[in-house]
Amino acid sequence: MVARAQGRFAIRRAEARDSAALDAFDANIWDLSMTPTDLGPGHQPRFGVTIPVEDTWIAEDAGQVVGYAVIGRRTTLESNRHVGVLRAIAVAPAQRGTSLAQELMGAAIAAARERGMRKLCLTVLGSNPRAIAFYKRHGFVVEGTLRDEFLLRDVYVDDVLMALDLASYAGKG
Ligand SMILES: CC(C)(COP(=O)(O)OP(=O)(O)OC[C@H]1O[C@@H](n2cnc3c(N)ncnc32)[C@H](O)[C@@H]1OP(=O)(O)O)[C@@H](O)C(=O)NCCC(=O)NCCS
Known part of the structure; x- marks a missing residue:
């Protein structure tokens, strides 16, 4: 996928040199209402096995x-090849409520389709209603809830599994 300019934002695939800028961005984004670790999604080393550089769009x-999205495969199983996972999507506070998150979601969906995926999954904390509303607006439906999955600041929080049917998705509702 090549870089594309939309409005004032340019969305492109990440490169190894972006690692430090993404880490700095993460430091101002995440808190325990959005992720089980305040260090970012999954608290994994950037561009390692879990988050390869080619799976990140900036x-x-x-x-x-000002934002990024990460997709990947859900598992390494051949029988599960058609299922992708949106590992993370985030935009800077100043850009929330603009078209940026929608543009990043469009890039993630296009990348999933290019990889032959027919379903895109994600998990979102029950304590993140803004993200849940955003995902629903983009066609994701709740497939299940892991109740009280995380204990965050002394409160048990659900992890909500959502998925988008890429075969029938025609665009933001
Ligand atoms: C999730 C995220 C990418 C969405 O981007 P955004 O620009 O904020 O999304 P939008 O403003 O287009 O949509 C958010 C929706 O939530 C609604 N909303 C806002 N605050 C809300 C709240 N407290 N409760 C319920 N809905 C809320 C908005 O009205 C909007 O719905 P609408 O379009 O139907 O009016 C962005 O908020 C973000 O980066 N959050 C921090 C990182 C994060 O939580 N990522 C997801 C981890 S799973």
Whole structure:
């Protein structure tokens, strides 16, 4: 997938040199209402096995990271090849409520389709209603709930599994 400019944002696939900028971006984004670790999604080393560089899409504004999305395969099983996972999507606070998150979601969906996936899954904390509303608006439906999956700040929080049927998805509702 090549970089594409939309409005003031440019969305492109990440490169290894972006690692430090993404880590700095993460430091200002995540808290325990959005992720089970306040260090970012999954608290995995950037661009390692769990988050390969080729699975990350970056949005920039005047050369600054303002958002990103990460997709991948759910498992390494051949029988599960058609299922992708949206591992993370985040935009800077100043860009929330703009078209940026929608553009990043569009890039993630296009990338999943290019990889032959027919279903895109994600998990989202029950304590993150803004993200849940965003996903529903983009056609994701709740497939299940892991009740009280995380104990965050002394409160048990659900992990909600959502999925988008890429075969029938025609665009944001
Ligand atoms: C999740 C995220 C990418 C969505 O992008 P966004 O620009 O905020 O999304 P939008 O403003 O387009 O949509 C958010 C929706 O939630 C609604 N909303 C906002 N606050 C809400 C709340 N407290 N409760 C319920 N809905 C809420 C908005 O009204 C909007 O719905 P609408 O379009 O039907 O009016 C962005 O909020 C973000 O980066 N959050 C921090 C990182 C994160 O939580 N990522 C997801 C981890 S699973």
